[in-house]
Amino acid sequence: MTNPATRAATPAPRAEVVVDLDAIAANTAVLRERVGRPLMAVVKADGYGHGLVPAARAVLAGGADMLGVALLDEALALRAAGIRAPLLAWLHNPGTDFAPALDADVEVSVNAEWGLAEVVAGARATGRPARLHLFVDTGLSREGATMADWPGLVSAAVRAQAEGHVTVVGLWSHMAYADAPTHPTIGAQVRVFDEAVAVARSAGLTDARLHLANSAATVALPETWYDMVRPGVALYGLDPLGGNAADHGLRPAMTVRAGVALVKRVRAGVGVSYGHTYAPERETTLALVPVGYADGVPRAAGNRAPVLVGGARRTIAGRVCMDQFVLDVGDAPVAAGDEVVLWGPGDRGEPTAQDWADAVDTIHYELVTRIGGRFTRRYVGSAGAV
Template sequence: MSRPLREARVDLDAVAHNIRVLRGNIGDARLMTVVKSRAYGHGAVAVSRAAIAAGTDWLGVVDIAEALELRAAGIDAPILAWLHGPEAGFDDAIAADIDLGVHYLQQLDRVADAAGTASVQLKVDTGLGRNGAVESDWRPLFEAAAEHERAGRLRVRGLWSHLANAGEGEDLAQVAAFERAIADALSAGLTPELRHLAATAGALRVPSARFGLVRVGIGTYGLSPFDDASSADLGLRPALELSAGIVSVKRAPAGTGVSYGFDYRTPVETSLALVPLGYGDGIPRQASGRGPVSINGRQYRVAGRVAMDQFVVDVGDDEVAVGDRAVLFGDPGTGVPSVDDWARAADTINYEIVTRLGGRIEWTYAARD
């Protein structure tokens, strides 16, 4: 069976492996697999099913629409959706048994006024500076939530925040702030069963931040959140391989300009291979001249600028033919470039490389084991 011209192949066995490894690192805490932004570019429905089969307890998304997509696919695991616009409607989410992240009074009141009895998880800001109630607003928010809970308009299932990953001292200060938030919530009459602060980085390196549940995003996909530890160092397997079939190979004399602006000229007579992926598919233009590519077991670099639909690889005198696969990244344990290699080439982070993919790429799912 022929492969798609442009293919993002996801190894669901790697996802399951990563879930098991991460669970082995978090002690007795429950695990939420974060599948926002199409499961970090890997496919939310397929990854969610694999994660549930591997033993995850919760799924986490940003938007209600993302949560409803999972429900429409028949996924009935607990889901938390946590970022809502000021005009967001909550009726459908409540009817679908989706927990709602809430972080300010007006939003809490709107959820309480929606149809049905909502399950909410209150978000506090312990130092990241994004959404979440600031400390001076904790008490009013908690007291209002307790009043709504007593009236049967909602129930408070969780209390949570997010680490900034700004260093050990900052992390521990946030842990202390979260403990204050828990104490304030309890004194206001709330008894949230779920208390969570840590994502992948905190789950692995800040044991005091684990509380009763951890939210694992990037680690699920076999990618490291750290600059000083690779996926292999953490025992994780990258789950996504991005490749394309080469559509043109031609000989070019020395001095041939390649792609827009002629930033690259062939130093000698050579062969140029054309890969049908470009920034229209999420390939970073910033990686022009630097992005690594593996063809037939050998590694090369993008020659010249990445265009909207394609880029060129100078393969020298190597035997490369139309139809051969160019692998941009995958599991480096198999000898191909890594997502981190592309992140360095584009001066960004691995999170961005995988989540930006789209355009004409086709997603397929395979098991390596």
């Protein structure tokens, strides 16, 4: 085994998340070409863990027509970074001050009359009419006005538009089961959305664009595309249907890697990590990887999740700890400093985020948005470079 003291004078980071900006741009272009209509690229939650501002620049380089975020703070961070593309923010608490967003030309969404009143207050304070989207709940039972409350919200928005405080530019909703393209809720939600649109159109909101399709619907459900699609996770190369992203022409943009911190030979039967939930059946080499649940590696990955090390896949041995986990590498010539890939595109035989999701019974959305902690983030590719 190589002595780590003989390695390069400038060692690789202890652990890093590598983000391929060109992959994000290419994924955006694939989806934009697929739908042949405007695309709102969702970059909320720090660009799904890929970096808010770099991800936004990359999707715009790939042809996105506008950006979507959940929070006004996210929208204002994009504006502070010099990004001037059309931009929607949709998740607001009572008492939100909309004035900074309206001054920054951020479009906003409401799903209740009290929310509309707060937007109107911001418009009055700034003298700038808000570009407004109205959100209807078509069956997710999360955000959105119910169909019982929808006519009142529409009427209030029509009045606010007549008074010059808002311009209603969007009508929208979100799907509950688009990742199961034959599920009966899809047709039901489309019918409710069409009913809601008819109410708004009959009230005079004839120019607002319609958007319903998330990533899964953008990939699989053309009947939901309407005037604009709103993909998120697919932009980052992850299959929203839980399969192989390459089947949709997408490439994962994130690689998560670390360096082995220590190797040691141990006897058969020795207990490994907290609770001794793993014990090797014979004498073996253990490799210590210096990342853990404080860095977003799920504790549930212990004895379940795969990694690539020494040219082979290995399963985490024992429990994931706060700062580290252990691998049983057998007799392989693994040394301190060697690369361990948790997940990536899969080109080199490494696991993908989908493999990890399957192993720990979650979804890749959670994995890529959680990973971080003390990882260093590094960008490759030139898409959207300033």
